[in-house]
Amino acid sequence: MGLTVNNLVEWMNNFATKIEQNKQYLSDLDTAIGDGDHGFNMSRGMSAVSQKLSTMPDSITDAFKQIAMTLISTVGGASGPLYGTAFLEMAKKSSSTSDIGELLEAALTGIKKRGGAVPGDKTMVDVWTELVPEVKDHSLTAAKIDEAVAHTKEMVAKKGRASYLGERSKGHIDPGSQSSGYLFKALLETEGI
Ligand code: ADP
Ligand code: MG
Ligand code: MG
Numbered sequence: 001m002g003l004t005v006n007n008l009v010e011w012m013n014n015f016a017t018k019i020e021q022n023k024q025y026l027s028d029l030d031t032a033i034g035d036g037d038h039g040f041n042m043s044r045g046m047s048a049v050s051q052k053l054s055t056m057p058d059s060i061t062d063a064f065k066q067i068a069m070t071l072i073s074t075v076g077g078a079s080g081p082l083y084g085t086a087f088l089e090m091a092k093k094s095s096s097t098s099d100i101g102e103l104l105e106a107a108l109t110g111i112k113k114r115g116g117a118v119p120g121d122k123t124m125v126d127v128w129t130e131l132v133p134e135v136k137d138h139s140l141t142a143a144k145i146d147e148a149v150a151h152t153k154e155m156v157a158k159k160g161r162a163s164y165l166g167e168r169s170k171g172h173i174d175p176g177s178q179s180s181g182y183l184f185k186a187l188l189e190t191e192g193i
Contacts, residue, residue, distance in 0.1 A: 002098030007193050008063050009053045014186035016046035022182065029175040033162040037077060038175040045075035045083070060098060064091035078115070078160050079176050082124065085114040100193050101136035108132050115159060122155035122162060122169060124176035131184050140188055149173060149181040 019026070019042045026039030048070045057063035064087050072084035089110035090103045097103065108128045117123040130148040134140040150173065157169035160176075187193060 003060050003094075003100050003103065003193055004098070005057055005060055005063055007190050008060050009056065011186055011190040011193065012046075012053055012067060013050055014189055015183050016050040018182040018186055019043050019046045019179065022178075026175050026179055029173055029178055032172045033157065033165055033169045034175060035161060038079060038179065041075045041077050041079060042179050045071045045080065048074045059094075061091050061094045064088070064094055079124070079179070082111050082115050082176070085110045100187070101132070104128070104132045104135055117159040120155060121158035122152050122174045122177075123157075123159050124174070124180040126152050126155065126174070127177040127180040127184070135184075135187070140184065142185060142188060145181050145184045145188070149177050152177040 019039070023039035023043040026042060027036050028039075030036050030038035049067050052066050052070050053063065057066055068084045068087035068091060071080055071087060074080070075083060086107035089106045093103050093106035108125070111128060112118070112125055115123065115125070117125040119126055119129045127145075127148045130151070131140060131145060134144055152174040153172060154170060155174070156167055157163040157165065157174070162169045162172075162174065
């Protein structure tokens with residue numbers, strides 16, 4: 001068992017669908033505490049990823065590299081390099097394991113290193129930090145994903161554009177945490193991972 005090229009592609013296509021369906025919502029979240037582009041950035045990136053993966057990659061390492069490069073070159077903003085780093089770290093880690101928990105743990109380490117955010121800073125790091133251990137324990141549920149995303153609402157942003165608002169960033173869900181929530185939901189719904 002473990003991640004295969006087939007279920008990785010299925011996971012990414014499922015993520016792309018969720019981003020497409022919720023791009024307006026993600027951008028509305030970003031309008032409240034940022035510059036209103038997160039949904040459109042992610043939608044541009046994930047439709048390019050789906051297009052790229054329509055030619056089946058040779059291995060999960062090859063697929064992760066293609067996903068990372070596509071996100072880095074199409075998403076832009078803060079989230080593009082961060083998601084790009086996540087997938088690049090999974091590409092590196094996939095030479096020694098296909099265990100999804102270990103892969104996601106390597107991705108989280110990369111996101112933290114790249115963006116310098118720690119838990120509580122109201123960034124995607126918060127959702128990843130809550131949910132990676134759930135994946136490792138095989139105890140991830142849709143309800144836990146929703147809770148992790150909702151937890152960012154009462155935080156004060158310390159990193160990214162939302163940090164310019166200080167206390168006024170409170171009371172709004174972090175957009176990158178919501179898009180990360182969709183990544184974990186898509187994972188949960190992919191058979192065999
Ligand atoms: P931009 O803010 O450049 O317009 P996006 O709107 O696409 O980029 O992405 C914003 C999201 O990126 C935030 O909601 C947050 O989750 C995430 N983010 C921003 N800065 C950081 C950081 N330093 N570390 C981790 N995540 C971050
Ligand atoms: Mg933005
Ligand atoms: Mg922007």
